[in-house]
Structures are given as C-alpha cells and as structure tokens.
Amino acid sequence: MKLICQTSELKDAIMNTQRAVAVRSTMQILDGLLIEANQDILLTGYDMEMGITCRIPAEIIEPGKIVITAKMLSDIARKLPGETVSIEVDDQLKVKIVSGKSEFQIKGREADTFPVLPEVAKENELTMSQATLKNMIRQTIFAVSTDEQRHNLNGALLKCAGNLIEMVAIDGFRLALRREESPVELPNLEFIIHGKALRELMNILLDDKAAITLYTTMNHIKFHFGNVTMVSRLIQGEFMNYDSLLPSSSQTQIVINTLKLQRAIERSMLLIESDNLRYPVNFKNEDNVLVVHETTNVGILHEEIEIDISGDNFDIDFNPSYFIDALRAVDDEMISINFNGQVGPCVVNPIEGDKFAYLIMPLRR
Amino acid sequence: MKLICQTSELKDAIMNTQRAVAVRSTMQILDGLLIEANQDILLTGYDMEMGITCRIPAEIIEPGKIVITAKMLSDIARKLPGETVSIEVDDQLKVKIVSGKSEFQIKGREADTFPVLPEVAKENELTMSQATLKNMIRQTIFAVSTDEQRHNLNGALLKCAGNLIEMVAIDGFRLALRREESPVELPNLEFIIHGKALRELMNILLDDKAAITLYTTMNHIKFHFGNVTMVSRLIQGEFMNYDSLLPSSSQTQIVINTLKLQRAIERSMLLIESDNLRYPVNFKNEDNVLVVHETTNVGILHEEIEIDISGDNFDIDFNPSYFIDALRAVDDEMISINFNGQVGPCVVNPIEGDKFAYLIMPLRR
Numbered sequence: 001m002k003l004i005c006q007t008s009e010l011k012d013a014i015m016n017t018q019r020a021v022a023v024r025s026t027m028q029i030l031d032g033l034l035i036e037a038n039q040d041i042l043l044t045g046y047d048m049e050m051g052i053t054c055r056i057p058a059e060i061i062e063p064g065k066i067v068i069t070a071k072m073l074s075d076i077a078r079k080l081p082g083e084t085v086s087i088e089v090d091d092q093l094k095v096k097i098v099s100g101k102s103e104f105q106i107k108g109r110e111a112d113t114f115p116v117l118p119e120v121a122k123e124n125e126l127t128m129s130q131a132t133l134k135n136m137i138r139q140t141i142f143a144v145s146t147d148e149q150r151h152n153l154n155g156a157l158l159k160c161a162g163n164l165i166e167m168v169a170i171d172g173f174r175l176a177l178r179r180e181e182s183p184v185e186l187p188n189l190e191f192i193i194h195g196k197a198l199r200e201l202m203n204i205l206l207d208d209k210a211a212i213t214l215y216t217t218m219n220h221i222k223f224h225f226g227n228v229t230m231v232s233r234l235i236q237g238e239f240m241n242y243d244s245l246l247p248s249s250s251q252t253q254i255v256i257n258t259l260k261l262q263r264a265i266e267r268s269m270l271l272i273e274s275d276n277l278r279y280p281v282n283f284k285n286e287d288n289v290l291v292v293h294e295t296t297n298v299g300i301l302h303e304e305i306e307i308d309i310s311g312d313n314f315d316i317d318f319n320p321s322y323f324i325d326a327l328r329a330v331d332d333e334m335i336s337i338n339f340n341g342q343v344g345p346c347v348v349n350p351i352e353g354d355k356f357a358y359l360i361m362p363l364r365r
Numbered sequence: 366m367k368l369i370c371q372t373s374e375l376k377d378a379i380m381n382t383q384r385a386v387a388v389r390s391t392m393q394i395l396d397g398l399l400i401e402a403n404q405d406i407l408l409t410g411y412d413m414e415m416g417i418t419c420r421i422p423a424e425i426i427e428p429g430k431i432v433i434t435a436k437m438l439s440d441i442a443r444k445l446p447g448e449t450v451s452i453e454v455d456d457q458l459k460v461k462i463v464s465g466k467s468e469f470q471i472k473g474r475e476a477d478t479f480p481v482l483p484e485v486a487k488e489n490e491l492t493m494s495q496a497t498l499k500n501m502i503r504q505t506i507f508a509v510s511t512d513e514q515r516h517n518l519n520g521a522l523l524k525c526a527g528n529l530i531e532m533v534a535i536d537g538f539r540l541a542l543r544r545e546e547s548p549v550e551l552p553n554l555e556f557i558i559h560g561k562a563l564r565e566l567m568n569i570l571l572d573d574k575a576a577i578t579l580y581t582t583m584n585h586i587k588f589h590f591g592n593v594t595m596v597s598r599l600i601q602g603e604f605m606n607y608d609s610l611l612p613s614s615s616q617t618q619i620v621i622n623t624l625k626l627q628r629a630i631e632r633s634m635l636l637i638e639s640d641n642l643r644y645p646v647n648f649k650n651e652d653n654v655l656v657v658h659e660t661t662n663v664g665i666l667h668e669e670i671e672i673d674i675s676g677d678n679f680d681i682d683f684n685p686s687y688f689i690d691a692l693r694a695v696d697d698e699m700i701s702i703n704f705n706g707q708v709g710p711c712v713v714n715p716i717e718g719d720k721f722a723y724l725i726m727p728l729r730r
Contacts, residue, residue: 299469300469
C-alpha cells in the first residue's frame, strides 16, 4: 500500500472514526483503525456495536489495506509537520509515515482480521438537517437510562409518522421528549438507538443545514452524512408507552425565566457536598414569586424568582440535578412549568407549541 | 461583622488568596480563608509555608472577622447573581451572604485560631516589573528539583548584585539560568525561594510593567504588588555553585530554529509509550543538518533540521523531556546549542547576549 493525502483531512478522518474504536476489548484488533486504499482512502473504527467510516481523497500509488493502533496513529497525525503525508506499507506490515522532513516507522497489523461492518440496506429512509438531529439528540440524551438492567431504556426512541418526528428518552425518574415537524410526509418508523451511538453522533454532526440520511433494518441503523457513515446495532424490544405518562392537565402552571431558574438550582447544588447525599431542592410559591429553597448539612440557600402563576399554590421537592439537566437543554428564554401536586409528575414545556416536554417526578417527603 | 462589596472584586481576591490555602493539613482552620473587615476587607490564605493576602475596598457597616472554608466561599462567590454582595456574621458565627435575590446561610469559624502571618521588615528591597519577574520564573521553574532529599534545590536562587539579577534552578540533571539587567544599582542579595511559592506567584503576576517589590529577611520573603501580598518562608542553606558547572568553551556550536527542534522532539516522544521507560533522543550532524532520531519498542522517528555548525561532528543522546522543557521556555526564534562531546554538558544559549543558559547533561550509552 502507498498513498499521499492532505494531513488535515487525514487528521479529521481519524478523529471521527476513532470514536468507534473499542477502548477495552478482548479482540485486540479493535483498538486499531482500518485504512483501506483503493480509489480513495476509507478509514474504519468498529467496536462490534457501532462502526464509523470516513472517506477522504488521496493519490493512491499502490492499493492495499492495514490496521494501525488508533491512539498511535492519531497522536502522530496531530503532530505531522507537512501539509501532505505519505503512508507506505511493506510486506512485513512496516508502516512508513512521511510528512515534511519527518519520517515515522511503526508496526501495522494484518487487515484481514478486522471484522466487517454489517450491511444496512437502503430502506426505511429518513433525511433531515444535521443541525436538527444534533439538537434533538442534545435535548433528550441526558434522560437516557444508564441502568443496564433496563436495557430498552439505554437508548432513545426515534419515531416518525405523518409529518412528525419524535425523539424520547426515559430513565424511570424523568422523561425527555423532543418533537420536530417535517415539511414532507414521513414513513412510519419506530426504533431505539443506543445512547452511546447518539452521543458520538452528536459530537460529529455539524450545526448547519447539511443533510443526514438514516436507513434502518430490523437490527441496525445507518447514518450517512458528508464523508462519514455510522452504523449501530439497534436496541431490540418495546419502548415504554410514554404517551400515557404525560399528564393531559395540570393543577398549577407557572411561566418563568429559564436561565434564572437554572442558575438558582445551580447555586442550591453548591450546598450539596457529596453526590451520595441527596438533598432535594424545594419549590414553592408566594404570590407571584417562586421561592427556591435548599437546606443541607452545610447551609441554607433561599432565592426568589418572579413568575406568572395560574392554578393552585404548590410546595414540591425535586432532585436538583434532574431538574437542571432539563433546563440546560432548553434554548427558550421563558418556559412553562406544570405542577401536579406534591407527588404528581411535573412537566416543563415551551410557552407556545409542543416542541419539547420534560417530565420530572417530584421526590416524596 | 457586616460589609458590602463588589462581587467581582471579592471573586478575584478569593481566587488569589485561595492559592495559599492548605489542601490537606492537620490544622483544620487552614482550609479556610480569613476575612477581616476594618476600613476595607483583607482576605488571607496561609498554609504555614506561604501566605497570600488581598485587600479590596468595601462599605464596612460593622467591623469584624471570620474564617470561611475556602472552597465553599469560592464556589458561592463565582455563582453570585448580583453586582454587589453583602456578608453578615452573627454571634453564632452564622454567615449570611446576600447578592441579588439569592441568600446563602453557611457556618463560619472562629477567626482567633487562624495563625498570624510572619512579619517581614521593609529591608533588602528590590523592585522590578511584574512581567520581568513572571518571565524569569517561567523560564527557570521547570528545573527546580522536586526531590525532597535535595532540600536546597527545591527552590530557585535569586541573586542580585551591581546591575544584574539572576534566577537559577538546578535539579541535578540540568540547570536553568535567567539573567536580567537593571537600569539601577541593586543591593547585594542572594536567597532561595520555594518552587511552590514561585509557581503560585507566576500564576498571579500580570504580563505588564506594573511593579512588584520584594523584601527579604533571613527567613522570609515578601512580595508586594497591586492589592496582593505574598509571604513565603525562604529555603535555608547553600545553593550549588553553578558558575563552575557552566563550561566556558564548547567542542561544537550549532544555530537552529527553536520551534522546529521542539516539534521534532515532541514527535520523538510520541513513540515513548510509558513514562517509566527512558528512551533517549539522539542528535547527530550530517553536514549542515541535525538528524533527530528515536528508536523505541513502538517504532522509529527520523527527522532532519537545517543548522549552521562550527566545530566537531557530534553524536549525543538526551532525555527528550529534559531538552524540551528548556526549548519550551525559550521565546527566541533561533538558538545556539553548544555540545561538549558525548558526556560533557550541553548548553542552550541565545544567539546574542547571555539572557539565558540551559545546561542539560547527555545520557551515557
């Protein structure tokens, strides 16, 4: 194998594909990146659950393929001095990397033992902008359960039908729902994507209108955008019936500044010294004021934030970190919070429309 | 005690004084900051080796003093919502911190048990710009020994006489010397300042011409600049006689681009997998080229950098991290390196003048 390509393009491709490289695996080959040189270069990282490939242009002098330890390759690529880089592999799998007046020689590994990514047929196609999908992930991912006992909640549900796309995550204590309207009629689809795949995808996606296309089969999903492709195993099983969880009415509704409430809860958390101790943050109203109150072994915080209120008075305790995750995900300046007494679910909504809904269960006293 | 001050000024004062707060001490009071309110506010952090005080203006409604856990105070100050903050302490040492519509109540501690900083008489005075001292520290601090067995090398020597100031650090394998000329006649002084004190000072000092004044007694040094004062115990004992270490001539002299050499050594270090294994980097010349070579269990790096050379050919091994520390401290685009064979000391100098000298011992084969 021998090729010449742009150093910066190689660097970006390594950064993207490295996200799918296995960190600790019994299959040692999986800590490497597969480089395949044909018309161009295809880099692949794959941990048997999720695979990422990235294609970049190159001058191919001799086609071939090789596996190189991802960390070593990435460290070297980041520090290469020249604008272009030449990679040459000999029969003994010795890899020569030359850039400027710098020449590395490292050992490569047999590419034939690198596992092949699953094929995903071009069916069940769905296209949207990268920015939209990135936002939908960002605004729900925190509520994906990390409890391995609840396997089918370890991902987010992506559901589309008519002209609506929904992404939903539930961890048993809270729910995050994000809704987008589509200008075109969508296929009827419903599948659960692993939290890890969504997180890595969120980190690669651009904040712009460039398109991303999804294809799904029974077992896998494939994301294709720019020069990147990601394939991930889908989570099998039923997702929780979340429609029934969201209350249709509320006993109290308030409208409040998102950032003011977020900052107040952040301050209340300063008084919680250890993650093990769970001190609730208390919300109650005094006329048109929300009183945020926290008492721990360290001290007391008392805050007041102006609100518009309709409905009953309230006096409710929450896990502050659950509440703050939802508030940090919201981009709206003002939000509506709907309380249902001391034990009923609390729901954070936009003031207009139904783009998002965050359900948080109060803590019992 | 009751006072009102600017939140941002309090925040900065906490950040500065917190650097002297003891992290793990048998004296529990030392994890706190002393706040004293009289005409203004004086904050003090002190770990019994080094003390930092910072003075800020305030409206003092009731004078007094209190000790508050530094971490808690700093966390709270950074998140206060208002432009001003009021701090009020009652008879039970309960501290009320109010800013905007946010009110914290935390427990304070008796100020009387906080140890008093040592007095440093205004003798042996030396004044320079903050930027100059900051640079002198930055360009020598890496060579301060961390070997506690070599107590008098755990700091840098500051020496002045005539119109010369020198700062020198030695760790047994290398030496860093930094020289500054003064426009005025200086007192004859020589003392060893703790590495930790220098490091914290470097982080607080500004990159500008604002003045810093030093006073020393037998046992202590006091730095006074802006609204900050730092007091540190001096290291007692003899410093190594470094003049005799620096060779007066050299067998080979090369002139090389600092950054090109730095980057080449950084690349060579990519092949060193573990800090425990010490693979030397090899320098040798081929006509007007420096060949940088590294061979480890992982691979080989070969680089070529153009040089001007006079004197003998050379072929020498170095600890790459020792060499790189010196190169990273140099601001000059081009440097002169003076070799003295495979075992003699190597010295990095400016091309003109004698502002700095970095001596690095080669590794024996």
